Each structure stands twice: as C-alpha cells, then as structure tokens.
Amino acid sequence: MNCTGKKIVLCTLLFCWTNLTYAIGEGLYIGLMAGLARNNGKPIQASLVNDAGFTQSISVTPNKQMGAVRPYLGYKFNNYAGAEIGGTYYTVVNFNQSQINTNSTSKSGIATVDFVLLGSFSFRDLFEVYGKAGAAVIYQGTSTTISMPPPNKSKYETYVKPTYTLGAGYTFNGNWVVDLSYTRLSNVHYFNNIDYYAIGFAYHFVNRYCGQFLCD
Secondary structure (H helix, E strand, O other): OOHHHHHHHHHHHHHHHHHOOEEOOOEEEEEEEEEEEEEOOOOEEEEEEEOOOOEEEEEEEEOOEEEEEEEEEEEEOOOOEEEEEEEEEEOOEEEEOOOOOEOOOEEEEEEEEEEEEEEEEEEOOOEEEEEEEEEEEEEEEEOOOEOOOOOOOOOEEEEEEEEEEEEEEEEEOOOEEEEEEEEEEEEEOOOEEEEEEEEEEEEEOOOOEEOOEEOO
C-alpha cells in the first residue's frame, strides 16, 4: 500500500470514529454514586459517665473517615446545563476519647437532600467535565452527651448549608455514563466540612445520536 492509500485509510477511520461517537442531549436521567468521605471535625466537649457513676466533661474527637451513598434524579436542559435533586446518607461517626473509662459513647450521623444546578462541557461527545452547586438540607442526629455551640436542645436538628461538586465522566453504550467526582459539604455541625470522593453511574432517558444520524 502506497502513502496515498495509507492516508485514505487513516482519514476514513478517523471519519468513522468521529461520526460513531455517542452524544447525550437534553432529557431525564437517574444515577447512583458511592464512595468515601472525610470530615474535618475538631475536638469538642462531651459529658460522659465514668466507671464511678459520675458525669465528667471531657474533650472528644470525631473519627475522620466516613462512607456515603447518593441516589439522584436530574434533567439536562441542553448539552451545557441541567438541574438535580439527590439524597445522601453518611455513615454514623463516633467520637473518640482516652481520658476516662466509660460505657457511654458520643456519636453523630447526617443525611441530606440537595438541590443543585449543573454546568457541563463535553469533548467529542464521549468525555465530559462538570460542576454542580446548590444547597443541601441536612438532617442530623447527635448524642445528647455532646455539648458545644450552636446550642442543641434536642437530639435532632435540620438546617441548610452550601454544597458543590466537581467531576468528569465517560459516556458508553449511548445512554450510560460513569464518572468520578469530588463533593464538598460545608459548615456541618461538629464536622466543619465534609469531603466526599465517589464513583457514579447514571442512565439517561434520551435518544442516541451517531454523529448527525439517529442510531437504531
């Protein structure tokens, strides 16, 4: 095969690959992301009962490592913008101390419902980078042994904090997307910020397009 023939074959392959890439446009999608999270909580005061039966106020520190899972539902208005609603459950965090012997413990757990706007940009309709930003409604349950500002008169509290996500995804089989993401949940009581690293899968209920032609 001469040089001209090789060039023709190469150009043909490049043209076919370009026109067989899948594009995901506007429409509804559902997904699930799961991974590891880490909080930035600092030592706080807790009232624990020692072996002698007396209550002592001591310093306790939250475990840093957490797990998290988030199912979500979204809609893309076009190739660049969308909106999502999701719910995230974080594993319960225990607070550690080594000052006294006690059978009592301190712990706190949260679950959130978030509403975020999505901005995205795709490369050759296969790779996508995106950002999300919005607000999360946090539902938090904490042991009554914990005592620190803000005042927590009851065991449970609900409040709203900002959240954002950065991520990158890959489209395969037309409707499926797999992605890696980083999420920050800010100013959580007792934990400061929570950083969440996840892998996710999403299914888009849209038609598949191969270049300019609708796939079968």
